[in-house]
Amino acid sequence: MDPVFYPGSFDPITYGHIDIIERAIKVFGFVRVVIMDNPKKSTLFTVDERIDLIRECLSPITSNFEAEKHDGLLVDYCEKTGIYTAIRGLRALTDFDYEFQMALTNKALNDKVESVLFIANVKHTFLSSSLVKEIAQFDGDISEFVPPLVAQKLKAKLII
Numbered sequence: 477m478d479p480v481f482y483p484g485s486f487d488p489i490t491y492g493h494i495d496i497i498e499r500a501i502k503v504f505g506f507v508r509v510v511i512m513d514n515p516k517k518s519t520l521f522t523v524d525e526r527i528d529l530i531r532e533c534l535s536p537i538t539s540n541f542e543a544e545k546h547d548g549l550l551v552d553y554c555e556k557t558g559i560y561t562a563i564r565g566l567r568a569l570t571d572f573d574y575e576f577q578m579a580l581t582n583k584a585l586n587d588k589v590e591s592v593l594f595i596a597n598v599k600h601t602f603l604s605s606s607l608v609k610e611i612a613q614f615d616g617d618i619s620e621f622v623p624p625l626v627a628q629k630l631k632a633k634l635i636i
Contacts, residue, residue, distance in 0.1 A: 480561040480592065481508040483550055486526050487519040488626045489533055490608055492600035496565040499594055501540045507563065509534075510553060511545040520609055520633055533623045550578075551586040560588045567596045567603070609634075 480500060486493060486509070500507045509530050513523050521529065523545045530543040546553040554560045562582070564575050572593075579591035596603075608621050612630040619627060 478504075478561055479506060479508065479559045480504045480563050481510045481553070481557075481559050482563045483510045483512045483546075483553070484564075485514070485517060485519060485605070486511055486530060487521050487605050488526065488608065488622060488630060489530050490600070490603055490605055490622050490626075491620075492565065492567070492596055492603040494533065494537070494623075495597050495600055496563065496594050497534065497541060498537065500563045500592075501538055504561075504563075506540045506542075508557075508559065509541055509543045511543070512550065512553075513545050513547045521629070525629070529626055529629065532625055549585070551582055551589055554586060554589050560586075561590045561592060563592045563594060565596050566593050567601045 482497060482500060484493070497507055497509060511523055511526050511530075519526075527543045527545060534541050534543070546556075550562060566572055566575060575591065575593055582589040582591065603621055608618050609630065611621070612618050612627070613634050615631075618630065622630070
């Protein structure tokens with residue numbers, strides 16, 4: 477089976493991300509979780525912190541993953557690694573529009589690139605890392621959105 481990767485910012489990883497990863501592992505056997513480091517995007521956690529969080533959250537569940545980072549275009553990652561199948565999660569129609577545009581653009585840049593879209597579990601359709609950070613910033617309960625370690629690290633980061 478060909479390897480796949482799951483690109484994203486994962487700032488931080490949520491139960492929605494974890495659900496997509498677990499389901500992709502069932503289909504493909506192994507998933508590389510790739511933090512696409514975008515210097516124009518403002519993040520709360522450093523790339524290394526996000527990689528550590530991914531590893532610490534997924535390791536108790538599965539060993540069928542790797543976590544790493546990539547600076548640059550998705551198609552450059554594909555050429556560098558020889559992995560041409562990207563998985564993505566869809567929460568709503570707006571996600572579909574964005575992912576459709578990205579899939580077509582990546583295909584135009586490199587026709588070997590394939591995008592496989594997983595529909596989010598209904599209990600995660602509203603969930604985003606941005607929303608989780610906003611709730612945590614106001615000391616809201618995020619326990620049903622992220623693993624306990626992520627909640628702990630988020631609260632530590634947001635203490636002023």
